[in-house]
Amino acid sequence: MTFELQAQDPGSNARAGKVTTAHGVIETPIFMPVGTAATVKAVHQRELKEDIQAQIILGNTYHLYLRPGLDILEKAGGLHKFNGWDKPILTDSGGYQVFSLSGTRKIIEEGVKFKSHIDGSTHLFTPENVMDTQRTIGADIIMAFDECTPYPCEYDYAKNSMHRTHRWLKRCCERFDSTEGKYGFDQTLFPIVQGSTFRDLRTQSAEYIASMNREGNAIGGLSVGEPAEMMYEMTDLVCSILPKDKPRYLMGVGTPANILENIALGVDMFDCVLPTRNARNGMLFTTQGIINIRNQRWKDDFSPIDAELGGYTSTFYSKAYLRHLIHAQEYLAGMIASVHNLTFYLWLVKQAREQIKAGTFAAWKNVMVEKLMTRL
Numbered sequence: 001m002t003f004e005l006q007a008q009d010p011g012s013n014a015r016a017g018k019v020t021t022a023h024g025v026i027e028t029p030i031f032m033p034v035g036t037a038a039t040v041k042a043v044h045q046r047e048l049k050e051d052i053q054a055q056i057i058l059g060n061t062y063h064l065y066l067r068p069g070l071d072i073l074e075k076a077g078g079l080h081k082f083n084g085w086d087k088p089i090l091t092d093s094g095g096y097q098v099f100s101l102s103g104t105r106k107i108i109e110e111g112v113k114f115k116s117h118i119d120g121s122t123h124l125f126t127p128e129n130v131m132d133t134q135r136t137i138g139a140d141i142i143m144a145f146d147e148c149t150p151y152p153c154e155y156d157y158a159k160n161s162m163h164r165t166h167r168w169l170k171r172c173c174e175r176f177d178s179t180e181g182k183y184g185f186d187q188t189l190f191p192i193v194q195g196s197t198f199r200d201l202r203t204q205s206a207e208y209i210a211s212m213n214r215e216g217n218a219i220g221g222l223s224v225g226e227p228a229e230m231m232y233e234m235t236d237l238v239c240s241i242l243p244k245d246k247p248r249y250l251m252g253v254g255t256p257a258n259i260l261e262n263i264a265l266g267v268d269m270f271d272c273v274l275p276t277r278n279a280r281n282g283m284l285f286t287t288q289g290i291i292n293i294r295n296q297r298w299k300d301d302f303s304p305i306d307a308e309l310g311g312y313t314s315t316f317y318s319k320a321y322l323r324h325l326i327h328a329q330e331y332l333a334g335m336i337a338s339v340h341n342l343t344f345y346l347w348l349v350k351q352a353r354e355q356i357k358a359g360t361f362a363a364w365k366n367v368m369v370e371k372l373m374t375r376l
């Protein structure tokens with residue numbers, strides 16, 4: 001994997017670049033739709049490619065390991081063959097999902113013991129077997145096995161957890177660097193900065209992660225309920241330490257406003273379930289602001305969902321029709337709303353890229369953030 005820095009905004013730390021992987025190019029800043037269990041929920045691969053123009057999607061080790069399981073994924077020739085997405089894929093390592101999904105889990109030096117949320121069976125994730133699992137899934141970019149500390153978090157817990165995450169990272173690197181890709185293409189391992197909301201720990205973690213000299217770096221432990229201002233303060237600090245010539249991936253972020261603010265701080269890659277999760281309950285992000293399509297006011301508004309956005313779904317269907325589908329709990333409701341919201345998120349980062357290349361991102365960002373927060 002390589003990263004080419006193409007432009008830097010004069011008025012902020014925003015930058016535009018290009019990540020090249022075995023399955024193609026990713027233009028940054030980029031938003032990565034979340035495809036947890038081998039699917040971006042309710043969205044066809046064709047829609048992802050043509051309407052949304054996604055460049056990379058996520059998969060998740062925890063989910064895929066439990067279902068369909070590694071034997072099926074290996075027989076298929078890896079996740080790209082299994083779900084038919086032939087562009088880049090990034091997989092999260094499962095640590096975060098074990099904490100957020102598995103009812104019972106126990107953290108030990110070896111790794112994390114947990115019970116499957118599907119059938120209650122017990123499992124142990126270790127840095128080594130999580131690397132092997134991600135080798136089998138076959139994502140282009142894979143994440144280190146870490147602990148995402150909760151918010152708020154005691155200083156001593158955050159410190160001890162960060163040091164364990166650093167010890168696990170060393171084990172991830174040793175295992176990853178001593179194994180090969182299984183399907184004839186190279187994969188890349190990103191380490192993850194932790195340290196919760198403590199400046200000294202974040203500094204220590206960013207310095208340690210940078211010292212591993214991997215091809216890209218991730219920022220974890222944020223977007224876990226902390227105030228946005230705290231997220232921005234930690235991101236700003238960590239981005240000032242992580243090397244400029246490597247992509248920076250802020251995990252689990254976020255709202256459109258969070259994304260623009262973090263692009264200004266120097267982040268290149270984002271993922272979040274918000275666009276698809278909120279779509280299913282009728283929250284639409286549009287070029288004019290946020291719409292709760294369930295609201296009475298859209299009952300007889302036959303204008304397109306978002307005429308400014310382009311793309312088949314956002315211009316072919318009306319607000320009134322989508323409101324009807326949501327109230328009728330029709331399958332098509334979630335499908336239309338998910339494609340629309342993801343089209344918006346990819347449109348937003350494309351606008352940001354263009355503004356950065358034009359050198360006008362900083363002022364544009366401030367105007368856009370205000371507009372995006374408008375509730376229509």
Ligand SMILES: Nc1ccc2nc(N)nc(O)c2c1
Pocket residue numbers: 092093094095096143144146147148149192219220221222223224251252253
């Ligand atoms: N907010 C998030 C989302 C996903 C994460 N995944 C990992 N592996 N680690 C974190 O800290 C995350 C934080």
